[in-house]
Amino acid sequence: MAPTTATQSYALPAPLPLDNGSALEGVTVAYETYGQLSEKRDNAILVCHALTGDQYVASAHPLTGKPGWWERMVGPGKPIDTDRFHVICANVIGGCMGSTGPASPAPDGQPWAMRFPVITIRDMVRAEIALLDGLGIERLHAVVGGSMGGMQALSLAANFPDRAARVLAIATTARHSAQNIAFHEVGRQAVMADPEWQSGDYYGSGRAPDKGLSVARMAAHITYLSENGLTEKFGRNLQDREAKSFGFDADFQVESYLRYQGSGFTQRFDANSYLYITRAMDYFDIAEEHGGRLADAFAGATARFCLVSFDSDWLYPTAESRHVVHALNAAGAAVSFVELSAPHGHDSFLLEHAALDRVVKGFIE
Amino acid sequence: MSALRPDLAVIARNVRTGARVLDIGCGDGALMAELQGERGCDARGMEVDPVLVERCVARGLSVVQGDADRDLADYPDKAFDYAILSQTLQTAARPDRMLDELLRVGRQAFVSFPNFAHWRTRAALTLRGRMPVTRHLPVSWYETENIHHVTVADFRELIAAKGVRCERAWYFSGERALSPAFANLRAEYALFELSR
Numbered sequence: 282m283a284p285t286t287a288t289q290s291y292a293l294p295a296p297l298p299l300d301n302g303s304a305l306e307g308v309t310v311a312y313e314t315y316g317q318l319s320e321k322r323d324n325a326i327l328v329c330h331a332l333t334g335d336q337y338v339a340s341a342h343p344l345t346g347k348p349g350w351w352e353r354m355v356g357p358g359k360p361i362d363t364d365r366f367h368v369i370c371a372n373v374i375g376g377c378m379g380s381t382g383p384a385s386p387a388p389d390g391q392p393w394a395m396r397f398p399v400i401t402i403r404d405m406v407r408a409e410i411a412l413l414d415g416l417g418i419e420r421l422h423a424v425v426g427g428s429m430g431g432m433q434a435l436s437l438a439a440n441f442p443d444r445a446a447r448v449l450a451i452a453t454t455a456r457h458s459a460q461n462i463a464f465h466e467v468g469r470q471a472v473m474a475d476p477e478w479q480s481g482d483y484y485g486s487g488r489a490p491d492k493g494l495s496v497a498r499m500a501a502h503i504t505y506l507s508e509n510g511l512t513e514k515f516g517r518n519l520q521d522r523e524a525k526s527f528g529f530d531a532d533f534q535v536e537s538y539l540r541y542q543g544s545g546f547t548q549r550f551d552a553n554s555y556l557y558i559t560r561a562m563d564y565f566d567i568a569e570e571h572g573g574r575l576a577d578a579f580a581g582a583t584a585r586f587c588l589v590s591f592d593s594d595w596l597y598p599t600a601e602s603r604h605v606v607h608a609l610n611a612a613g614a615a616v617s618f619v620e621l622s623a624p625h626g627h628d629s630f631l632l633e634h635a636a637l638d639r640v641v642k643g644f645i646e
Numbered sequence: 647m648s649a650l651r652p653d654l655a656v657i658a659r660n661v662r663t664g665a666r667v668l669d670i671g672c673g674d675g676a677l678m679a680e681l682q683g684e685r686g687c688d689a690r691g692m693e694v695d696p697v698l699v700e701r702c703v704a705r706g707l708s709v710v711q712g713d714a715d716r717d718l719a720d721y722p723d724k725a726f727d728y729a730i731l732s733q734t735l736q737t738a739a740r741p742d743r744m745l746d747e748l749l750r751v752g753r754q755a756f757v758s759f760p761n762f763a764h765w766r767t768r769a770a771l772t773l774r775g776r777m778p779v780t781r782h783l784p785v786s787w788y789e790t791e792n793i794h795h796v797t798v799a800d801f802r803e804l805i806a807a808k809g810v811r812c813e814r815a816w817y818f819s820g821e822r823a824l825s826p827a828f829a830n831l832r833a834e835y836a837l838f839e840l841s842r
Binding site for chain 1: 688690696699700702703704705706707708709710711712720721722725
Protein backbone atom coordinates (compact mmCIF):
# COMPACT_ATOMS: atom_id res chain seq x y z
CA MET A 282 0.00 0.00 0.00
CA ALA A 283 1.01 3.58 -0.41
CA PRO A 284 3.01 4.73 2.55
CA THR A 285 3.12 8.45 3.18
CA THR A 286 5.72 9.08 5.82
CA ALA A 287 8.13 11.97 5.81
CA THR A 288 9.61 14.14 8.45
CA GLN A 289 9.77 17.24 6.27
CA SER A 290 7.77 18.21 3.25
CA TYR A 291 7.59 21.24 1.00
CA ALA A 292 4.45 22.30 -0.83
CA LEU A 293 5.42 23.86 -4.16
CA PRO A 294 4.00 27.39 -4.36
CA ALA A 295 3.31 27.11 -8.09
CA PRO A 296 2.17 24.35 -10.47
CA LEU A 297 5.05 22.18 -11.67
CA PRO A 298 5.48 22.33 -15.47
CA LEU A 299 5.90 18.86 -16.93
CA ASP A 300 7.54 17.53 -20.08
CA ASN A 301 4.20 16.17 -21.28
CA GLY A 302 3.02 19.76 -21.69
CA SER A 303 0.76 19.95 -18.67
CA ALA A 304 1.40 21.37 -15.22
CA LEU A 305 0.87 19.51 -11.99
CA GLU A 306 -0.83 21.46 -9.23
CA GLY A 307 -0.48 20.97 -5.51
CA VAL A 308 2.85 19.18 -5.65
CA THR A 309 4.48 18.19 -2.38
CA VAL A 310 8.12 17.16 -2.10
CA ALA A 311 9.11 15.08 0.92
CA TYR A 312 12.74 15.33 1.93
CA GLU A 313 15.30 14.66 4.64
CA THR A 314 18.25 16.84 5.55
CA TYR A 315 21.45 16.09 7.46
CA GLY A 316 24.08 18.50 8.74
CA GLN A 317 23.95 22.27 9.11
CA LEU A 318 23.39 24.64 6.22
CA SER A 319 26.12 27.29 6.32
CA GLU A 320 25.23 30.94 6.69
CA LYS A 321 26.22 31.59 3.09
CA ARG A 322 24.07 28.62 2.08
CA ASP A 323 26.94 27.27 -0.01
CA ASN A 324 27.57 23.86 1.53
CA ALA A 325 24.47 22.00 0.34
CA ILE A 326 24.75 18.65 -1.39
CA LEU A 327 21.71 17.18 -3.10
CA VAL A 328 21.77 13.39 -3.08
CA CYS A 329 19.38 11.89 -5.61
CA HIS A 330 17.96 8.44 -5.04
CA ALA A 331 17.60 5.49 -7.40
CA LEU A 332 14.44 3.85 -8.74
CA THR A 333 13.35 2.17 -5.54
CA GLY A 334 15.18 4.49 -3.17
CA ASP A 335 13.76 7.27 -1.06
CA GLN A 336 14.76 10.30 0.96
CA TYR A 337 16.06 8.19 3.84
CA VAL A 338 19.63 8.20 2.61
CA ALA A 339 21.19 8.22 6.06
CA SER A 340 18.37 7.59 8.50
CA ALA A 341 16.26 4.56 9.29
CA HIS A 342 13.42 3.78 6.92
CA PRO A 343 10.14 4.48 8.73
CA LEU A 344 8.42 1.36 7.37
CA THR A 345 11.16 -1.25 7.42
CA GLY A 346 13.32 0.16 10.21
CA LYS A 347 16.37 -0.64 8.06
CA PRO A 348 19.33 1.78 8.00
CA GLY A 349 19.44 4.50 5.34
CA TRP A 350 20.28 3.25 1.86
CA TRP A 351 23.64 5.07 1.69
CA GLU A 352 24.58 5.35 5.35
CA ARG A 353 28.03 4.09 4.58
CA MET A 354 28.56 7.12 2.32
CA VAL A 355 26.60 9.90 4.04
CA GLY A 356 27.03 10.86 7.68
CA PRO A 357 29.43 12.42 10.19
CA GLY A 358 33.00 11.68 9.09
CA LYS A 359 31.77 9.72 6.05
CA PRO A 360 32.91 10.50 2.48
CA ILE A 361 29.94 12.87 2.18
CA ASP A 362 30.59 14.38 5.57
CA THR A 363 27.51 15.79 7.28
CA ASP A 364 29.77 17.57 9.78
CA ARG A 365 30.78 19.80 6.88
CA PHE A 366 27.98 19.58 4.36
CA HIS A 367 24.25 20.09 4.46
CA VAL A 368 22.88 17.00 2.70
CA ILE A 369 19.41 17.10 1.17
CA CYS A 370 17.68 14.02 -0.17
CA ALA A 371 14.19 14.33 -1.65
CA ASN A 372 11.72 11.66 -2.62
CA VAL A 373 11.16 11.97 -6.40
CA ILE A 374 7.76 13.01 -7.66
CA GLY A 375 5.93 9.90 -8.80
CA GLY A 376 7.34 8.23 -5.69
CA CYS A 377 5.48 6.87 -2.72
CA MET A 378 7.31 8.13 0.37
CA GLY A 379 5.59 11.46 0.76
CA SER A 380 6.21 13.26 -2.51
CA THR A 381 3.28 13.63 -4.88
CA GLY A 382 2.75 10.43 -6.85
CA PRO A 383 0.02 8.18 -8.20
CA ALA A 384 -1.12 7.28 -4.68
CA SER A 385 -1.60 10.95 -3.75
CA PRO A 386 -5.05 12.50 -3.91
CA ALA A 387 -5.97 14.24 -7.17
CA PRO A 388 -7.97 17.48 -7.04
CA ASP A 389 -11.17 15.38 -6.81
CA GLY A 390 -9.93 13.87 -3.56
CA GLN A 391 -9.54 10.37 -5.03
CA PRO A 392 -6.07 8.89 -5.57
CA TRP A 393 -4.54 9.87 -8.90
CA ALA A 394 -3.79 6.22 -9.76
CA MET A 395 -3.33 5.97 -13.53
CA ARG A 396 -4.68 9.46 -14.06
CA PHE A 397 -1.35 10.73 -12.73
CA PRO A 398 0.57 12.31 -15.60
CA VAL A 399 3.51 10.41 -17.06
CA ILE A 400 6.54 12.21 -15.71
CA THR A 401 10.20 12.32 -16.75
CA ILE A 402 13.55 12.49 -15.02
CA ARG A 403 13.65 16.18 -15.93
CA ASP A 404 10.28 16.66 -14.19
CA MET A 405 11.73 15.06 -11.06
CA VAL A 406 14.64 17.49 -11.28
CA ARG A 407 12.29 20.45 -11.74
CA ALA A 408 10.61 19.47 -8.48
CA GLU A 409 14.00 19.25 -6.77
CA ILE A 410 14.97 22.68 -8.11
CA ALA A 411 11.68 24.05 -6.78
CA LEU A 412 12.57 22.58 -3.40
CA LEU A 413 16.03 24.22 -3.54
CA ASP A 414 14.32 27.53 -4.39
CA GLY A 415 12.10 27.05 -1.37
CA LEU A 416 15.10 26.32 0.83
CA GLY A 417 16.92 29.39 -0.50
CA ILE A 418 19.78 27.40 -2.00
CA GLU A 419 21.04 29.16 -5.10
CA ARG A 420 23.95 26.90 -6.02
CA LEU A 421 24.63 23.42 -4.70
CA HIS A 422 28.11 22.51 -3.60
CA ALA A 423 27.38 19.24 -5.39
CA VAL A 424 24.66 17.05 -6.81
CA VAL A 425 25.34 13.35 -6.33
CA GLY A 426 23.54 10.22 -7.43
CA GLY A 427 23.89 6.62 -8.51
CA SER A 428 21.78 4.85 -11.13
CA MET A 429 18.55 6.87 -11.55
CA GLY A 430 20.06 9.31 -9.05
CA GLY A 431 22.93 9.80 -11.50
CA MET A 432 20.41 10.47 -14.26
CA GLN A 433 18.93 13.23 -12.13
CA ALA A 434 22.39 14.64 -11.45
CA LEU A 435 23.19 14.75 -15.19
CA SER A 436 19.76 16.15 -16.00
CA LEU A 437 20.21 18.88 -13.41
CA ALA A 438 23.60 19.75 -14.90
CA ALA A 439 22.16 19.89 -18.41
CA ASN A 440 18.98 21.80 -17.62
CA PHE A 441 20.00 23.96 -14.67
CA PRO A 442 23.75 24.43 -15.26
CA ASP A 443 24.07 27.24 -12.72
CA ARG A 444 22.59 25.31 -9.84
CA ALA A 445 25.47 22.94 -9.01
CA ALA A 446 29.24 23.42 -8.76
CA ARG A 447 29.98 19.69 -8.86
CA VAL A 448 28.18 16.80 -10.49
CA LEU A 449 28.94 13.27 -9.39
CA ALA A 450 27.15 10.60 -11.42
CA ILE A 451 27.78 6.98 -10.49
CA ALA A 452 26.85 3.80 -12.38
CA THR A 453 24.52 5.65 -14.69
CA THR A 454 23.75 6.66 -18.25
CA ALA A 455 22.56 9.61 -20.32
CA ARG A 456 19.89 7.50 -22.02
CA HIS A 457 18.02 4.29 -21.46
CA SER A 458 19.05 1.54 -23.87
CA ALA A 459 16.73 -0.92 -25.58
CA GLN A 460 17.81 -3.54 -23.07
CA ASN A 461 17.09 -1.21 -20.13
CA ILE A 462 13.63 -0.48 -21.51
CA ALA A 463 13.02 -4.18 -22.16
CA PHE A 464 13.69 -5.18 -18.56
CA HIS A 465 11.45 -2.40 -17.29
CA GLU A 466 8.68 -3.49 -19.61
CA VAL A 467 8.83 -7.00 -18.15
CA GLY A 468 8.37 -5.47 -14.71
CA ARG A 469 5.48 -3.28 -15.72
CA GLN A 470 3.70 -6.12 -17.48
CA ALA A 471 4.11 -8.28 -14.38
CA VAL A 472 2.37 -5.59 -12.30
CA MET A 473 -0.38 -4.99 -14.84
CA ALA A 474 -0.99 -8.72 -15.34
CA ASP A 475 -1.82 -9.11 -11.66
CA PRO A 476 -5.64 -9.08 -11.34
CA GLU A 477 -5.26 -7.16 -8.08
CA TRP A 478 -3.83 -4.24 -10.03
CA GLN A 479 -7.40 -3.41 -11.10
CA SER A 480 -6.26 -1.00 -13.82
CA GLY A 481 -4.39 0.87 -11.11
CA ASP A 482 -7.46 1.57 -8.97
CA TYR A 483 -6.53 -0.70 -6.11
CA TYR A 484 -6.03 1.93 -3.40
CA GLY A 485 -9.42 1.71 -1.73
CA SER A 486 -9.89 -2.00 -2.30
CA GLY A 487 -7.79 -3.37 0.51
CA ARG A 488 -5.91 -5.40 -2.09
CA ALA A 489 -2.81 -4.58 -4.12
CA PRO A 490 -0.84 -6.18 -6.96
CA ASP A 491 1.82 -7.48 -4.60
CA LYS A 492 2.45 -10.63 -6.64
CA GLY A 493 3.03 -8.67 -9.83
CA LEU A 494 5.19 -6.07 -8.12
CA SER A 495 7.16 -8.81 -6.45
CA VAL A 496 7.89 -10.48 -9.79
CA ALA A 497 8.87 -7.12 -11.24
CA ARG A 498 11.32 -6.61 -8.40
CA MET A 499 12.74 -10.11 -8.78
CA ALA A 500 13.45 -9.59 -12.48
CA ALA A 501 14.93 -6.14 -11.88
CA HIS A 502 17.03 -7.35 -8.98
CA ILE A 503 18.86 -9.79 -11.26
CA THR A 504 19.95 -6.84 -13.39
CA TYR A 505 21.47 -5.13 -10.35
CA LEU A 506 23.78 -8.08 -9.66
CA SER A 507 26.46 -9.85 -11.63
CA GLU A 508 26.64 -13.46 -12.72
CA ASN A 509 29.84 -13.92 -10.74
CA GLY A 510 28.28 -12.27 -7.71
CA LEU A 511 25.28 -14.61 -7.84
CA THR A 512 27.46 -17.66 -8.37
CA GLU A 513 29.73 -16.69 -5.52
CA LYS A 514 26.84 -16.01 -3.15
CA PHE A 515 24.50 -18.89 -4.03
CA GLY A 516 26.00 -21.20 -6.62
CA ARG A 517 23.60 -24.09 -7.05
CA ASN A 518 23.15 -24.42 -3.29
CA LEU A 519 19.82 -25.76 -2.09
CA GLN A 520 17.65 -23.88 0.37
CA ASP A 521 17.12 -25.63 3.74
CA ARG A 522 17.00 -29.07 2.14
CA GLU A 523 19.22 -31.99 1.31
CA ALA A 524 17.85 -32.79 -2.14
CA LYS A 525 15.79 -31.28 -4.93
CA SER A 526 12.06 -31.55 -4.24
CA PHE A 527 10.96 -32.31 -7.81
CA GLY A 528 8.46 -29.53 -7.33
CA PHE A 529 8.28 -25.79 -7.69
CA ASP A 530 9.13 -24.63 -4.19
CA ALA A 531 12.20 -22.48 -3.85
CA ASP A 532 14.63 -25.40 -4.01
CA PHE A 533 17.61 -23.19 -4.73
CA GLN A 534 18.96 -20.51 -2.45
CA VAL A 535 18.92 -18.01 -5.28
CA GLU A 536 15.18 -18.56 -5.74
CA SER A 537 14.52 -18.10 -2.06
CA TYR A 538 16.63 -14.95 -2.06
CA LEU A 539 14.76 -13.43 -5.00
CA ARG A 540 11.37 -14.26 -3.50
CA TYR A 541 12.44 -12.62 -0.27
CA GLN A 542 13.62 -9.53 -2.18
CA GLY A 543 10.35 -9.42 -4.09
CA SER A 544 7.98 -9.74 -1.16
CA GLY A 545 10.01 -7.39 1.05
CA PHE A 546 9.79 -4.77 -1.66
CA THR A 547 5.97 -4.81 -1.73
CA GLN A 548 5.93 -3.81 1.94
CA ARG A 549 7.50 -0.47 1.16
CA PHE A 550 6.70 0.40 -2.45
CA ASP A 551 3.61 1.35 -4.39
CA ALA A 552 3.04 -0.61 -7.61
CA ASN A 553 1.79 2.38 -9.58
CA SER A 554 4.85 4.38 -8.50
CA TYR A 555 6.94 1.55 -9.92
CA LEU A 556 5.14 1.91 -13.24
CA TYR A 557 5.57 5.68 -13.38
CA ILE A 558 9.18 5.82 -12.29
CA THR A 559 10.33 3.05 -14.64
CA ARG A 560 8.52 4.92 -17.43
CA ALA A 561 10.38 8.11 -16.56
CA MET A 562 13.68 6.24 -16.78
CA ASP A 563 12.74 4.71 -20.13
CA TYR A 564 11.93 8.14 -21.54
CA PHE A 565 15.31 9.43 -20.36
CA ASP A 566 17.57 10.61 -23.18
CA ILE A 567 19.40 13.85 -22.42
CA ALA A 568 20.68 14.21 -25.99
CA GLU A 569 17.14 13.97 -27.38
CA GLU A 570 16.12 16.83 -25.10
CA HIS A 571 18.91 18.96 -26.57
CA GLY A 572 18.60 18.56 -30.31
CA GLY A 573 20.11 15.09 -30.53
CA ARG A 574 23.69 15.92 -29.60
CA LEU A 575 24.72 15.11 -26.03
CA ALA A 576 27.61 17.60 -26.04
CA ASP A 577 25.09 20.40 -26.70
CA ALA A 578 23.27 19.43 -23.51
CA PHE A 579 26.38 20.37 -21.54
CA ALA A 580 27.44 23.37 -23.64
CA GLY A 581 26.75 25.83 -20.82
CA ALA A 582 28.23 23.69 -18.07
CA THR A 583 30.40 25.44 -15.51
CA ALA A 584 30.37 22.57 -13.02
CA ARG A 585 33.11 20.03 -12.50
CA PHE A 586 31.95 16.52 -13.35
CA CYS A 587 32.94 13.11 -12.09
CA LEU A 588 31.64 9.88 -13.55
CA VAL A 589 32.22 6.49 -12.01
CA SER A 590 31.35 3.11 -13.49
CA PHE A 591 31.88 -0.45 -12.31
CA ASP A 592 33.43 -3.12 -14.49
CA SER A 593 30.82 -5.74 -13.55
CA ASP A 594 27.80 -3.44 -14.12
CA TRP A 595 25.95 -4.72 -17.17
CA LEU A 596 22.85 -2.58 -16.56
CA TYR A 597 24.65 0.72 -17.15
CA PRO A 598 28.01 -0.49 -18.41
CA THR A 599 31.20 1.56 -18.59
CA ALA A 600 30.53 2.39 -22.24
CA GLU A 601 27.55 4.51 -21.15
CA SER A 602 29.70 6.55 -18.77
CA ARG A 603 32.34 6.93 -21.48
CA HIS A 604 29.66 8.23 -23.80
CA VAL A 605 28.87 10.98 -21.28
CA VAL A 606 32.59 11.70 -20.73
CA HIS A 607 33.06 12.01 -24.49
CA ALA A 608 30.26 14.58 -24.65
CA LEU A 609 31.61 16.51 -21.66
CA ASN A 610 35.08 16.61 -23.24
CA ALA A 611 33.57 17.86 -26.46
CA ALA A 612 31.78 20.55 -24.46
CA GLY A 613 35.04 21.51 -22.75
CA ALA A 614 33.75 20.66 -19.28
CA ALA A 615 36.10 19.67 -16.46
CA VAL A 616 35.48 15.96 -16.12
CA SER A 617 36.93 13.05 -14.24
CA PHE A 618 36.09 9.46 -14.99
CA VAL A 619 37.13 6.19 -13.44
CA GLU A 620 35.99 2.62 -13.93
CA LEU A 621 36.25 0.85 -10.60
CA SER A 622 36.63 -2.85 -10.25
CA ALA A 623 33.93 -4.54 -8.18
CA PRO A 624 32.40 -8.01 -8.30
CA HIS A 625 28.80 -7.11 -7.50
CA GLY A 626 27.44 -5.54 -10.67
CA HIS A 627 25.29 -2.42 -10.74
CA ASP A 628 24.57 -2.51 -7.00
CA SER A 629 28.29 -2.04 -6.30
CA PHE A 630 27.69 1.68 -5.82
CA LEU A 631 25.62 0.92 -2.71
CA LEU A 632 28.08 -1.56 -1.24
CA GLU A 633 31.38 -1.33 0.61
CA HIS A 634 34.01 -0.03 -1.80
CA ALA A 635 37.05 1.77 -0.42
CA ALA A 636 38.10 3.22 -3.79
CA LEU A 637 34.62 4.65 -4.37
CA ASP A 638 34.78 6.30 -0.95
CA ARG A 639 38.11 7.92 -1.82
CA VAL A 640 36.86 9.14 -5.19
CA VAL A 641 33.64 10.57 -3.73
CA LYS A 642 35.45 12.26 -0.84
CA GLY A 643 38.21 13.64 -3.06
CA PHE A 644 35.85 14.93 -5.69
CA ILE A 645 33.42 16.52 -3.23
CA GLU A 646 36.22 18.36 -1.43
CA MET B 647 58.84 21.67 -7.81
CA SER B 648 61.90 19.74 -6.72
CA ALA B 649 59.81 16.59 -6.32
CA LEU B 650 59.03 16.55 -10.04
CA ARG B 651 61.04 14.48 -12.46
CA PRO B 652 63.45 16.81 -14.35
CA ASP B 653 61.54 16.72 -17.65
CA LEU B 654 58.28 17.48 -15.82
CA ALA B 655 59.94 20.31 -13.90
CA VAL B 656 61.05 21.85 -17.21
CA ILE B 657 57.52 21.55 -18.57
CA ALA B 658 56.08 23.11 -15.42
CA ARG B 659 58.46 26.07 -15.77
CA ASN B 660 57.74 26.60 -19.45
CA VAL B 661 53.96 26.33 -19.61
CA ARG B 662 52.32 29.76 -19.78
CA THR B 663 50.53 30.88 -16.63
CA GLY B 664 46.81 30.22 -16.82
CA ALA B 665 47.06 27.94 -19.87
CA ARG B 666 44.67 25.09 -20.63
CA VAL B 667 46.69 21.89 -20.43
CA LEU B 668 46.00 18.22 -21.16
CA ASP B 669 48.47 15.85 -19.50
CA ILE B 670 48.29 12.53 -21.31
CA GLY B 671 49.52 9.67 -19.17
CA CYS B 672 49.35 11.94 -16.14
CA GLY B 673 50.22 9.18 -13.65
CA ASP B 674 49.51 10.25 -10.08
CA GLY B 675 48.90 13.84 -11.21
CA ALA B 676 52.15 15.38 -9.85
CA LEU B 677 52.64 17.67 -12.87
CA MET B 678 48.95 18.57 -13.02
CA ALA B 679 48.91 19.53 -9.36
CA GLU B 680 51.98 21.72 -9.92
CA LEU B 681 50.48 23.37 -13.02
CA GLN B 682 47.17 23.98 -11.29
CA GLY B 683 48.56 25.06 -7.94
CA GLU B 684 51.62 27.08 -8.96
CA ARG B 685 50.90 28.19 -12.51
CA GLY B 686 47.14 28.79 -12.34
CA CYS B 687 46.57 26.42 -15.22
CA ASP B 688 43.32 24.66 -16.11
CA ALA B 689 44.83 21.18 -16.10
CA ARG B 690 43.10 18.03 -17.32
CA GLY B 691 44.55 14.55 -17.38
CA MET B 692 44.22 11.18 -19.05
CA GLU B 693 45.56 8.03 -17.47
CA VAL B 694 45.08 4.38 -18.36
CA ASP B 695 45.68 2.88 -14.90
CA PRO B 696 42.48 3.06 -12.79
CA VAL B 697 44.42 3.03 -9.51
CA LEU B 698 46.32 6.16 -10.56
CA VAL B 699 43.13 7.79 -11.86
CA GLU B 700 41.47 7.17 -8.52
CA ARG B 701 44.44 8.78 -6.76
CA CYS B 702 44.20 11.84 -9.03
CA VAL B 703 40.45 12.24 -8.53
CA ALA B 704 40.90 11.82 -4.78
CA ARG B 705 43.29 14.79 -4.82
CA GLY B 706 40.76 16.87 -6.69
CA LEU B 707 42.22 16.70 -10.21
CA SER B 708 40.11 16.30 -13.36
CA VAL B 709 41.40 13.06 -14.80
CA VAL B 710 39.70 10.71 -17.21
CA GLN B 711 40.52 7.03 -17.31
CA GLY B 712 41.36 6.44 -20.91
CA ASP B 713 43.73 5.04 -23.47
CA ALA B 714 45.61 7.73 -25.37
CA ASP B 715 45.66 5.52 -28.49
CA ARG B 716 41.87 5.66 -28.61
CA ASP B 717 40.42 8.36 -26.40
CA LEU B 718 42.25 11.48 -27.56
CA ALA B 719 39.69 11.44 -30.36
CA ASP B 720 37.13 12.60 -27.75
CA TYR B 721 38.64 16.07 -27.60
CA PRO B 722 37.82 18.84 -30.07
CA ASP B 723 40.50 20.56 -32.15
CA LYS B 724 42.69 23.04 -30.25
CA ALA B 725 40.84 22.38 -27.00
CA PHE B 726 44.09 23.00 -25.11
CA ASP B 727 47.02 25.40 -25.24
CA TYR B 728 49.35 22.51 -24.48
CA ALA B 729 49.13 18.75 -24.83
CA ILE B 730 51.74 16.97 -22.73
CA LEU B 731 52.97 13.46 -23.37
CA SER B 732 55.74 12.53 -21.00
CA GLN B 733 57.58 9.23 -21.35
CA THR B 734 54.58 7.70 -23.11
CA LEU B 735 55.21 8.12 -26.85
CA GLN B 736 57.21 4.91 -27.02
CA THR B 737 54.23 2.94 -25.63
CA ALA B 738 51.81 4.14 -28.31
CA ALA B 739 50.47 1.76 -30.94
CA ARG B 740 51.30 4.39 -33.57
CA PRO B 741 53.52 7.17 -32.20
CA ASP B 742 53.29 9.09 -35.47
CA ARG B 743 49.51 9.27 -35.26
CA MET B 744 49.63 10.14 -31.60
CA LEU B 745 51.87 13.08 -32.46
CA ASP B 746 49.24 14.24 -34.95
CA GLU B 747 46.56 13.93 -32.27
CA LEU B 748 48.65 15.90 -29.76
CA LEU B 749 48.97 18.79 -32.15
CA ARG B 750 45.32 18.55 -33.08
CA VAL B 751 43.96 18.87 -29.51
CA GLY B 752 46.77 21.19 -28.38
CA ARG B 753 48.16 24.33 -30.00
CA GLN B 754 51.53 23.24 -28.72
CA ALA B 755 52.87 20.00 -27.30
CA PHE B 756 55.54 18.85 -24.89
CA VAL B 757 56.83 15.36 -25.64
CA SER B 758 59.47 13.53 -23.66
CA PHE B 759 60.80 10.03 -24.29
CA PRO B 760 63.71 7.75 -23.39
CA ASN B 761 66.48 7.95 -25.99
CA PHE B 762 67.30 4.47 -27.26
CA ALA B 763 70.58 5.73 -28.76
CA HIS B 764 72.05 6.59 -25.34
CA TRP B 765 75.57 5.19 -25.05
CA ARG B 766 74.52 2.70 -22.38
CA THR B 767 71.86 1.13 -24.55
CA ARG B 768 74.24 1.16 -27.50
CA ALA B 769 76.81 -0.59 -25.37
CA ALA B 770 74.36 -3.21 -24.20
CA LEU B 771 73.48 -3.99 -27.79
CA THR B 772 76.90 -3.81 -29.41
CA LEU B 773 79.12 -5.22 -26.69
CA ARG B 774 76.80 -7.69 -25.01
CA GLY B 775 74.39 -8.31 -27.88
CA ARG B 776 71.49 -7.95 -25.48
CA MET B 777 68.40 -5.75 -25.35
CA PRO B 778 69.31 -3.07 -22.85
CA VAL B 779 67.94 -3.06 -19.32
CA THR B 780 69.03 0.25 -17.81
CA ARG B 781 67.88 2.52 -15.03
CA HIS B 782 65.73 4.35 -17.56
CA LEU B 783 64.57 1.23 -19.43
CA PRO B 784 64.30 -1.10 -16.46
CA VAL B 785 62.00 -3.77 -17.88
CA SER B 786 63.00 -6.82 -19.96
CA TRP B 787 62.12 -6.86 -23.64
CA TYR B 788 59.28 -9.37 -23.24
CA GLU B 789 57.34 -7.42 -20.66
CA THR B 790 58.16 -3.82 -21.47
CA GLU B 791 55.38 -1.42 -22.40
CA ASN B 792 57.87 0.40 -24.59
CA ILE B 793 56.95 -1.15 -27.91
CA HIS B 794 58.31 1.60 -30.13
CA HIS B 795 61.84 2.48 -29.11
CA VAL B 796 62.94 5.79 -30.52
CA THR B 797 66.11 7.86 -30.59
CA VAL B 798 66.60 11.61 -30.56
CA ALA B 799 67.67 11.44 -34.20
CA ASP B 800 64.64 9.34 -35.18
CA PHE B 801 62.31 11.72 -33.45
CA ARG B 802 63.83 14.74 -35.16
CA GLU B 803 63.41 13.00 -38.50
CA LEU B 804 59.75 12.16 -37.75
CA ILE B 805 58.77 15.70 -36.80
CA ALA B 806 60.64 17.11 -39.80
CA ALA B 807 58.77 14.74 -42.11
CA LYS B 808 55.49 15.84 -40.51
CA GLY B 809 56.30 19.53 -40.83
CA VAL B 810 56.16 19.88 -37.05
CA ARG B 811 58.27 22.67 -35.65
CA CYS B 812 60.62 22.04 -32.74
CA GLU B 813 60.44 25.17 -30.60
CA ARG B 814 62.90 24.02 -27.98
CA ALA B 815 64.55 20.82 -26.82
CA TRP B 816 66.05 19.69 -23.53
CA TYR B 817 68.26 16.68 -22.81
CA PHE B 818 68.78 14.81 -19.57
CA SER B 819 70.97 12.20 -17.99
CA GLY B 820 69.43 11.02 -14.75
CA GLU B 821 68.60 14.14 -12.76
CA ARG B 822 71.03 16.28 -14.79
CA ALA B 823 70.26 18.59 -17.72
CA LEU B 824 72.73 18.25 -20.61
CA SER B 825 73.93 20.53 -23.35
CA PRO B 826 72.66 19.64 -26.86
CA ALA B 827 76.13 18.50 -27.94
CA PHE B 828 76.02 14.83 -29.06
CA ALA B 829 72.61 14.59 -27.44
CA ASN B 830 71.74 11.44 -29.37
CA LEU B 831 74.65 9.71 -27.65
CA ARG B 832 74.64 11.38 -24.26
CA ALA B 833 70.98 11.92 -23.43
CA GLU B 834 69.12 9.28 -21.47
CA TYR B 835 65.94 11.04 -22.31
CA ALA B 836 64.81 14.11 -24.19
CA LEU B 837 62.04 16.68 -24.06
CA PHE B 838 60.71 18.59 -27.08
CA GLU B 839 58.39 21.56 -27.27
CA LEU B 840 56.50 21.30 -30.54
CA SER B 841 54.09 23.33 -32.60
CA ARG B 842 52.63 23.11 -36.06
